[in-house]
Amino acid sequence: MTENRIKIALTKGRVEKQILPLLDKAGIDCEQIKQKKRRLIFDSPKQPYEFILAKGPDVTTFLERGAADIGIVGSDILTEHRSTQYELLDLKTGQCQFVLASTKDFDPDEPRRKIIGTKYPNITKKYFDSLGQDVEIIKIEGSVELAPLTGLADAIVDITETGTTIRENNLKIYDYLDKVSTRLVVNRMSLKQHSKEIYTLVDKLEGVVTK
Amino acid sequence: MKNNLLPLGTRDEFGRRAVTKQKIISVVQRHLNQRGFSVISTPLLEKQEVFDQYQLGNYQMYRFLDPEGDTIVLRPDMTLPIARFLSSTNIPLPQKFFYVGDIFRISRKLSGSYNELTQAGIELIGYDSLKAELECLTIINKLSKKLLGKDVEIELGIADFAPTLLENITNDKNQQSEIAQALYDKNIPEYSKLIQNYSTASQYKLLKKWPRLFGDPESIFSELKEFDLSTELQDKLNNLKEIIKWIKQVMPEQSISVDLSSRAPQSYYTGLTFRGFYQDGNDYLFSGGRYDKLLANFQDQTEPAVGMGIDIDLIANLITPKQKSQKTMIYFNKDQWKKAESKLAELDNGILSLSETKKDAEIEAKNNNATLLDLTGGNDFD
Structure with a gap:
């Protein structure tokens, strides 16, 4: 029998920074990630876990293909990429919320087909579908706030933690959509193949999340 | 534009992989012929309506219009075409069929998945005896030994266990389906929220445990002992226990697990479900079960049926090719x-x-x- 190594795909950047203290608290060795330099794969001889660092959307791809057993990634990305894997734990970090925002003169009830700028076309479509509205969506990769300011779009759907960026850019929040937080996701087949190791990790983390 | 490019999600098979796949197919065919199954081959093209009942999951179908304006699809599944065939001919039942062929499922683009998949499978139509399920389990055991040199782990489930248990907990159909959905997807944050409504119910402890009710049969059954289940559920579980006892007698080496927390492979499943997986590999190699209402999609009269699919591509990925002979x-x-x-x-x-x-x-x-x-x-x- 081959040794059961569990591959954990961790979203690099903000999620990584927020989750490392939790992993530490749960007694998982992440020394190597802290001193990572430019490496992307981190193995520890002390435990059955091996970490890889990837961008959020790629974490879902690794998981869907079974190239990683566990993913740690924001629920915004899971929803947008229609993840079909098991979502076992809300890690309650990276908490923020989707909002509909625009300039102060925006009228959400104006009877016409609106143009919405967003990094999240699927979530935007779902939201406007629920309102019974058809909108034109423009996919934007970053600095979404620019869209209404430059006249590219009528409004934006984006995530915000405190609303500061939105306010500082003279935008106003018109509606609150789904809440977002970092989740622990497990590949369906991996959960069957390595249930003991995976649940050990989940239970350890759950213990430190709820405290 | 270059004229020698493949459509997204397809591939040519040549060399080692093509040889491996051909060998797997011939092992499967030989074994099923030997067991007296009749081969059946249905067209790649079907009318869209054949798959009305089919749950596509995360896939889409290739669709075309034929000259009459009807929508034609490339088959995403082999079972419904066989049901269509049986309902439109007077083939006397019971019958044992097997098939090998390609199915087409459009998965998310640029995700590394292929859209043309080779599948083999069996359909035992017109048998209501448990012997039909046991025949499938025997075939999983024998084929996995022949193909991989090792047993796969057989995972048993009951298609209507979750719906029946949920009916015992609430009459609210919406709640039933929301809880089932969160349970099957193991969306635990959502599931925990939903079951909060039943925190005073006698079954709350069971609800809390439910998402983890899979694994070693003995420990699952002993965990269930403390709960007061309806006789309907007890009967289903006893049936499952009987099957496990039978496997242990006939195939003592076979590793078995139970899963009472997962969705049946398709909505038309009605009884025992069984799947086979390997320690490597990112999906089930074998997947099947009983679906007594399958033919009801096409005709008034239902026929008891058990069937199973075998993922030839996945098995090909798992086989390490032997040293090439000179x-x-x-x-x-x-x-x-x-x-x-x-x-x-x-x-x-x-x-x-x-x-x-x-x-x-x-x-x-x-x-x-x-x-x-x-x-x-x-x-x-x-």
């Missing part, structure tokens, strides 16, 4: 054809060289990793 390339003159032919029959790994000159034959042999056997005695033809 091939012999036979070079000969046209008038030596008979001699070359008998050499070919005699050799295990012979190939006829169709090159005109010996020089070309040498290149041909090199491309095929073969040693050259020269029957001409050094005289080039002509």
Whole structure:
């Protein structure tokens, strides 16, 4: 029998920074990630876990293909990429919320087909579908706030933690959509193949999340 | 635009992979022929309505319009076409069928998934005896040994366990389906929120445990002991226990697990479900179960049925090819054809060289990793 190594795909950047203290608290060795330099794969001889660092959307791809057993990634990305894997734990970090925002003169009830700028076309479509509205969506990769300011779009759907960026850019929040937080996701087949190791990790983390 | 590019999600199969796949298929065919199954082959194209009941999951179907304006699809599944076939012919039942062929499912683009998949499978139609399920389990056991040299783990489930248990907990159909959805998707944050409504119910402890009710049969059954389940559920569980007892007697080496927390492979499943997986590999190799209402999609009369699919592509990914055996390339003159032919029959790994000159034959042999056997005695033809 081959040794059961569990591959954990961790979203690099903000999620990584927020989750490392939790992993530490749960007694998982992440020394190597802290001193990572430019490496992307981190193995520890002390435990059955091996970490890889990837961008959020790629974490879902690794998981869907079974190239990683566990993913740690924001629920915004899971929803947008229609993840079909098991979502076992809300890690309650990276908490923020989707909002509909625009300039102060925006009228959400104006009877016409609106143009919405967003990094999240699927979530935007779902939201406007629920309102019974058809909108034109423009996919934007970053600095979404620019869209209404430059006249590219009528409004934006984006995530915000405190609303500061939105306010500082003279935008106003018109509606609150789904809440977002970092989740622990497990590949369906991996959960069957390595249930003991995976649940050990989940239970350890759950213990430190709820405290 | 270049004219030699493949459509997204397709591939050519050549060399080692093509050989491995062909071998797997021939092992499966030989085994099922030996067990007296009749082969059935249905078209790649079907009318869209055939798959009305089919849950596509994360896939889409390839769709076309035929000249009459009807929507035609490339089949995403093999079971419904066989049901369609049986409902439109007067084939006397019961019958045991097997098939091998390609199915088409469009998955998320640029995700590394292929859209054309090779599947084999069996359908036992018209059998209400448990023997039909046991036949499938035997085939999983035997084929996995033949193909992988090792047992796969067989995971047993009950298609209507979750719906029945949820009916005992609430009459609210919406709640039932929301809880089932969160349970099947193991969306635990959502699931925990939903079951909060039942925190005073006698079954709350069971609800809390439910997402983890999979794994070793003994521990699952002992965990369930403390709960007061309806007789309907008890009967289903006893049936499952009987099957496990049978497996342990007939195939003592076979590893078995139970999963009471997962969705049946398709909505038309009605009874026992069984799947086989391996420690490596990112999906189930075998997947099937009982679906007694399958034919009801096409006709009034229902027929009891059990069936199972075998993922040939996934098995091909898992097989490590054996060391290549040495091939012999036979070079000969046209008038030596008979001699070359008998050499070919005699050799295990012979190939006829169709090159005109010996020089070309040498290149041909090199491309095929073969040693050259020269029957001409050094005289080039002509």
